[in-house]
Amino acid sequence: GAVVSQHPSWVICKSGTSVKIECRSLDFQATTMFWYRQFPKQSLMLMATSNEGSKATYEQGVEKDKFLINHASLTLSTLTVTSAHPEDSSFYICSARRWDREREGRWETQYFGPGTRLLVL
Amino acid sequence: AQRVTQPEKLLSVFKGAPVELKCNYSYSGSPELFWYVQYSRQRLQLLLRHISRESIKGFTADLNKGETSFHLKKPFAQEEDSAMYYCALTVYSGGGADGLTFGKGTHLIIQP
Numbered sequence: 001g002a003v004v005s006q007h008p009s010w011v012i013c014k015s016g017t018s019v020k021i022e023c024r025s026l027d028f029q030a031t032t033m034f035w036y037r038q039f040p041k042q043s044l045m046l047m048a049t050s051n052e053g054s055k056a057t058y059e060q061g062v063e064k065d066k067f068l069i070n071h072a073s074l075t076l077s078t079l080t081v082t083s084a085h086p087e088d089s090s091f092y093i094c095s096a097r098r099w100d101r102e103r104e105g106r107w108e109t110q111y112f113g114p115g116t117r118l119l120v121l
Numbered sequence: 122a123q124r125v126t127q128p129e130k131l132l133s134v135f136k137g138a139p140v141e142l143k144c145n146y147s148y149s150g151s152p153e154l155f156w157y158v159q160y161s162r163q164r165l166q167l168l169l170r171h172i173s174r175e176s177i178k179g180f181t182a183d184l185n186k187g188e189t190s191f192h193l194k195k196p197f198a199q200e201e202d203s204a205m206y207y208c209a210l211t212v213y214s215g216g217g218a219d220g221l222t223f224g225k226g227t228h229l230i231i232q233p
Contacts, residue, residue: 036221043207043223043224044207045223046222093164093165107170107173108218110218110221111167112164113164114164115164
């Protein structure tokens with residue numbers, strides 16, 4: 001269990017257009033999902049926290065008007081890159097948080113999607 | 122603000138040799154530490170967390186609060202261990218665990 005999907009897996013768009021990326025938890029409900037961005041040869045950087053039914057929380061330096069996040073249901077969060085520019089080209093990865101019961105206790109685990117590669121021309 | 126440091130971008134060892142991937146963190150409170158692994162062309166997946174103290178695929182990691190370290194170790198490396206390894210940290214706020222702060226990752230290559 002605990003599968004997270006992303007769609008599309010890759011997208012190429014023209015500068016100035018908007019792109020929507022979906023993140024779905026397929027077999028569990030997630031009140032909280034996270035969006036990360038990974039530039040080539042760099043680590044994952046947290047962009048925002050997506051909360052079902054409420055506004056997303058953005059990390060410092062991330063433009064909320066550029067990266068619109070909607071978490072309309074317990075299994076779906078969307079990230080829309082508005083008026084995309086070449087510098088927005090990156091690998092976008094989402095994760096969904098779930099409580100897991102393990103042998104030694106009960107903890108929250110983040111399960112990651114496969115990522116979406118965005119190329120803005 | 123929290124920070125995770127992985128000093129080695131690349132680590133190459135021979136099969137059967139011991140492996141140690143270094144991770145240091147900075148955070149004034151009590152964070153939760155993780156190791157995530159990413160095999161070629163696969164998504165990021167949790168390898169282990171410091172709270173559970175489990176050994177996964179022969180890997181162990183001990184949290185040393187005095188040295189603020191969480192090094193990943195395996196006594197005998199196997200070729201299938203070749204992957205990208207990320208050390209990560211989270212803290213708990215009122216709503217649960219926050220998003221992860223990742224280190225830059227270490228590319229582990231196990232030579233035959």
